Amino acid sequence: MNVNTLPTGRRALVxxxxxxxxKAVNEHIALEDQAVPDTSSLQAQDIIVQVKSAAVGWVDLLMTSGLYQHTPPPPYSPGLEYSGIVVWVGADVDSKQVAVGDRVLVDGFQAGPRSAGNYQQYGGFASYAVAPARASHKIPADFGFAEACNLLGSYETAYHCLVTRGQLKAGETVLIHGASGATGMAAVHIAKLLGATVIATGRSDAKLKVVQEQGADHIINCKDPNHPKGVTRFRDEVKALTDGKGVDVVYDGVGGAISLESMRCVKFNARFLVVGWAATPFVAKGEKGESNANMLPTNLIMMKSLQVLGCPTVISTQFDPSSRAPRFNQIMQWVSEGKIKPFISHQFSLDQVREALLAKWNGDVIGGCAINLPEL
Incomplete structure (x- = not known):
């Protein structure tokens, strides 16, 4: 394929x-034409991917207001994870690893806005992206592009939290909050593969029905519009489902009032996994020196002998790169065995980039969401 004959594409820029x-979505994201990247400026180990699909993630939203710990300098194209077809390879790229015409997913740790160095500007909300060849992985035959770009981020997060940090075992019970989200749904899938009983929570009966269809053993709608903090006393339901014993593990990607109530749902010596704080997205926005942190009750932590474990997947991997290979290999093995496949509820065109990001922000999405790039 002659890269010089490829047509001009389109991209979204923050x-x-x-x-x-x-505000970022409505005022600071625009579409523009995108030329094919100049190969003379690229490295011998680089590849150019004609993007077919890009995941729409929570982190993509946080980045637009500088709320994420790894934030590229604007202007940049969003889209941490993407998949597509290789249209150019550098001179030193091993054709056994990746070749022109291959369908690949690109590792968001090593390329795209969350990566370091020269690849930050190349997000997946664009017709073309540049990545190092080592960041590409061939897409399983039974995966579409939308499923491929929604794989690694969600399932690696869920695996790191449940397995590496939480040490979840067969026969245990895990309470998964935000189970209809991308990482929450992945956590449901992985917990079931590990042989655990899953109690999944959410705020929509319709979404929770899908979560149950995806494998959750029990579902609880924890929304209470009449409660000052909007959360039901779901400890009673959890205790009823566990014969009064409580759960072994809590997977909490929501935070806020959910966290407090969860600490009344656990066994003695349970593990509480802090995965995120979707309920309080602006917690990092305090002025310097101002306390704006989420708080947990030390009395409950002590009396329950609760193990509270922070689970930052990306940061943990940066501190210990060797931790990644076991989870990556296990996830890809499950994929090859047909045991996991991302659930995708929403797909949008690039022209609908604002609608896609707002659908994610507003909680409309169940599982994964993708932007599909137009044919060129």
Whole structure:
């Protein structure tokens, strides 16, 4: 394939950070033409991918207002994870690893906005992206592009939290909050593969029905519009489902009032996994020196002998790169065995980039979401 004959594409660009993601989406994201990357400026180990699909993630939203710990300088194209077809390879790329015409997913740790160095500007909300060849992985035959770009981030997060940190075992019970989200759904899938009983929570009966269809043993709608903090006393339901014993592990990607109530749902010596704080997305926005942190009750932690474990997947991998290979290999083995496949509820075109990001922000998405790039 002659890269010089490829047509001009399109890309979305974040021009500057905003006070919050909604303002960024409405005011600081625009579409523009994109030329094919100049191969003379690329490295011998680089590849160019014609993007077919890019995941729409929570982190993509946080980045637009500088709320994420790894934030590329604007302008940049969002889209941490993407998949597509290789249209150019550098001179030193081993054709046994990747070749022109291959269908690949690109590792968001090593390329795209969350990576370091020269690849930050190349997000997946664009017709073309540049990545090092080592960041590409061939897509399983039974995966579409949308499923492929929604694989690694969600399932690696769920695996790191449940397995590496939580040490979840067969026969144990795990309470998974935000189970209809991308990482929450992945956590349901992985917990079931490990032989655990899953109690999944959410705020929508319709979404929870899908979560149950995806493998959750029990579902609880924890929304209470009449409660000051909007959360039901779901400890009673959890205790009823566990014969009064409580759960062994809590997977909490929501935070806020959910966290407090969860600490009344656990066994003695349970593990509490802090995965995220979707309920309080602006917690990092305090002025320097101002306390704006989420708080957990030390009395409950002590009396339950609760093990509270922070689970930052990316940061943990940076501190210990060797931790990644076991989880990556296990996930890809499960994929090859047909045991996991991302559930995708929403797909959008690049022209609908604002609608896609707002659908994610507003909680419309169940599992994964993708932007599909137009044919060129």
């Amino acid at each position: 021009s500057e950070f905003a006070e919050d993601p909604v």
